[in-house]
Amino acid sequence: MRILHTSDWHVGRTFHGRDLLVEQESVLGGLADLVVDEKVDVVVVSGDLYDRAVPSADAVGLCARVLMRLRAAGARIVITPGNHDSAARIGVFGEFAAFGGLHLRTRIAELDQPVLLDDEHGPVALYGIPFLEPEPARHALQVETRGHAGVLTEAMRRVRADLSARRTRSVVLAHAFVTGGAPSESERTIAVGGVQDVSSSVFDGIDYVALGHLHGPQRLADNLRYSGSPLAYSFSEARQRKSVWLVDLDAGGLAGVERRELPVPRPLAALTGTLGELLTAPEHADLEGHYLSVVLTDAVRPMDSLRQLQKRFPHAVHVEWRPEQGRSHAMTYAERVRGRTDEEVACCFVSDSRGAEPNDRERKLLREAFAEVAREKLT
Template sequence: MRILHTSDWHIGRSFHGHPTLDALRGVLDALVAQVRENDVDVVVLAGDVFDSAAPAASCYSVLSDTLLKLSETGARVIVTSGNHDSAARLGFQSALLRSNITVLTDPAAVGTPVTVDDADGPVHFYGIPYLEPAIVRHRWEGVELRSQAQTLGHVMGMVRDDLAERGGRSVVISHCFAAGVEATPGVEREIRQGSLDVVPLSVFDGPDYVALGHIHGRQTLSDRVRYAGAPLHYSFGEGDKPRGSWLVDLDAEGLGSVVWLDLPVPRPLVTLRGTLEELLEDPAHARYEDSWVCAQYTDATPQLDPMRRLQRRFTHCATVVHTPIGGAADDGDDYVARVRRARDDIELVDAFLTHVRAGEGATAAEKALLREVVDARTMVEASA
C-alpha cells in the first residue's frame, strides 16, 4: 500500500500580513498531481488543516476543492484535526463527504480505525485528533490525564489493544510535539499557545508507521515516526527547510520504504544582512529581488523609512530588523540615570539619542544645531 503523508496546511494563514491562499492552492494542486503520478492509495493529513478555529469562507473552498481533486485520483483521504482547528467546524460535514474521504475529529473514536485493504490484507489507520487534556479527561474516568504525554499514552494503549484483536498492519496519525524534535523558530509560540508538551517517542511504539503533524519542517525521529511539515513556508525561520510530503510504502510485513517528494516553493525566502546602503546597492543581491526578504540592516543608528526604501528594490520585502554592529560604546548608565544627570536641554537630548541610537550620542554638528535652537528659544522667551 502506498501512502502520502502531509500535514499543517494552515489554510488562511498570512505571511507577515500577506495572504497565502493563492500560493497554497498552487502547491496543493502540485500535491494532487503527485498523488496521481505515484498511484497513491491513501492520503493522510495530520492536523492543522486550517490556521484558525473560525476560518473565512475562502478557506473552506480551498479545502473542499483540494479534497475533491484528491478524491478524483481514486485515493482514500483521511484527515485529522490539529490544535489550530475547531474539531466541530472541521468535522461537522464529515457524514456528507464522499465515501473515500474521512475526517476524524471525535475523541470517542480514537480506538476505532479506518481500515483499507490491499493485496496483502488490511491496513488499519488510527486517526488521533488533537486532544486537550483538560477537555477530554472526563471521557476516561479513573485515568490521570494532565499532559499530552499522559493523554497520548492512554490513547495509544487503546490503539495497541484494538490492534492486538484485529491483527494486520497499522498507521497512526497524530498531532503533537514529540521528543527528539529539532525546534525551529516560530514553533515555540504555537506550542505554548496550544498547551502542547513533549510526548516521549516510546508512546508511539507498535504501529508500522506514525504520521505526525505540528512541526512545520520535515523531521525523521525514527524510520517509522516522521513529520512531513507544512506545504508552504510560514516563517523566515523555516526558509532553509524543504517543502513536501513523505511517500510511504507498506509491504506484506509492514514498513517497506519511505521517500521524500518535494513540493514547489512559490516564492523563496531569504534573510539578507548588511548596512542599508549595502542592501540597496550590492549587485550580489539582485537574484533576491523577487524573493520574500527579511532585511537585517546593521547601521549603527536607525535609518529613515527603511521598509519603503527596501521595497523599491525588493518588492516582497516582508520585514525589516535593525541589528546594529560597531556602534559607539555606552557609558554603562541606564537611560533614566542619564536623564537625571542632564544639566541642560542639550544634554537631555543627547541622553535620548544615546538611548535610541545604540549608544551613539549627538554628533558635534547635531550639538551645534541644538545649541542654535535652544538659543533661539531663549531669545523668544526673553522678549515675551
C-alpha cells in the same frame, strides 16, 4: 498500499501580513499530480488543516478545491485536526463525507475506531488521533495523569486494544510534540500547564506513525516521522526543504519510505547591511523576488526603511535595526533624535517597541495627535 503523509497545511495563514492563499493552492493542488504520478492510494493530513479554528470563506474554499483534486486523482483521504483547528467544524458531516472517500477523524470518543482500507494483502487500519488538549482530553479519556503524555498514552492504549483484536497492519495519525523533534518559530506551543512533549515509545507497535505539528520534515525512526508544513511559515524555516513522505506497506507492514520535495513558490532569504548598501549593491539582484528579512546596521535608524527597501525588494516583509557594535552606544539620546520631528521620534518609538514600523493609518493618528497638542498649546 501507498500512503502520502502530509500535515500542517495551515490554509489561510499569512506571512508577515502577506496573503499566502495563491502559494498554498499552488503547492497543495500540485499534490494531486503526485498522487497520479506515484500511484498513491491514500493521502493523510495529520492536523492543522487550517490556520485558525474559524477559517475564512476563502480558506475553506481553497481547502475544498484541493481535497476535490486529490479525490479526483484517485486517492482516499484521512484527516485529523491539529491544535489550530476546530475539531467540531472539521468533523461536521463526517459520516456523509466518508461515503465519498474523505474520512474525518475528529472525535476523541472514536479515536480507537479506525478507517479500514483494503489492498491486495487485506485491510489496513488507519487511526486518527485528534489533537488532545490535555485537560479536556484527560476528562474525556478518564486519565489521572496530567499533560500530553498521559492523554496520548491512554489514546494509544485504546488503539492497541482495538488493533490486537483485528491483527492487521496499522497507521496512526497524531498531532503532537514527540521527544527528539526539532521545532521552528512558526509553531504555536501546545504546552498547557506542563511539559508538552511525549516519548516516541508511546507509539510502539504501529507499522507507521504519521506525525503532525512540527513544521520541519524529520525522521525520528523509520516508522515515526514528521512530514512538516508544505510551505515555510517563518524565516527560521528558510533552509528547510519542504517535502512529503511516500509510505509503502506490504503484506508484512512497513516496506519503505521515500521523500518527495515540494516546489517553493517564493524563496526566503535574510540580508544584513546599511540601507544605502542594500539598495544599491548589485550582488543582491537575485534576491529581489524573495521574501526578505532585513537587519539594518546604520548608526542612526533610517526612517521608512521598509518602504524604501520595498522599492527594490517588493517582498521585503520584516526589518530590524541593529546598529554596528559601539557606534550607536557612543551617541546620546539627544544626539540620535537631533533634527527629527516629533512624528519621526514617535514613529521610531513605535518601531522599537513592537519590531514593526507604523502603517499609514497609525502615522495619520500620530499626526492628528501632535496637531491636537499644538492647538491646545495655542489656546
